[in-house]
Amino acid sequence: MSWLLLIAAGLVEVAWSQSIKPTAGFTRPLPTLICFALAAVAVYLLSLAMNGLPVGTAYAAFTGIGAIGAITLGIVIHKDPVTVGRVAALALIVGGVALARSTEPGG
Template sequence: MNWVLLVLAGIVEIAWSQSIKPTENFTRPLPTLLCFALAAAAVYLLSLSMRTLPVGTAYAVFTGIGAVGAIALGIVVHRDPVALVRVAALSLIVGGVVLARVADPG
């Protein structure tokens, strides 16, 4: 169950990362409120997953999911550039997340 919470926390972190830009430097109240709510929800879910998962493993997986999701959405939604080196970096992050999961089945 804690791994499910951790994956959910990572998904919320992806949503949070996408909610930052619409705040326009935190000058728009509603997008800013959504941004803060998503950040709080992501950290709360992360903290719940840490009840049994090691802090280092949980945080590394959390940030890995967030990073891969943010970059993937950037490529798909915002037409960010795709380069072989970028794809290789994403592959390494995904590999690290998978290894962390295998190393600590929790």
């Protein structure tokens, strides 16, 4: 259950990362409210996941999921460039999250 909460937290973090730009520097009230709400939900879900996971593993996976999602959405939606370096970075992040999961005590 902790891993499911962590995955949910990571997915909300991806949504949060995409909600920052529409705030226009936190000058637009509704997008800013949505941005803050998404951040709060992400951290809340992360805190629940940490009840059953080591803090380091949980946070590394949380930020990894967020980074993977943000980079992927940047490429797909915002037409960010696909470079060898970006693909290598994604592979390293995925590998790191998988390694953290597979070497978790009791995991």
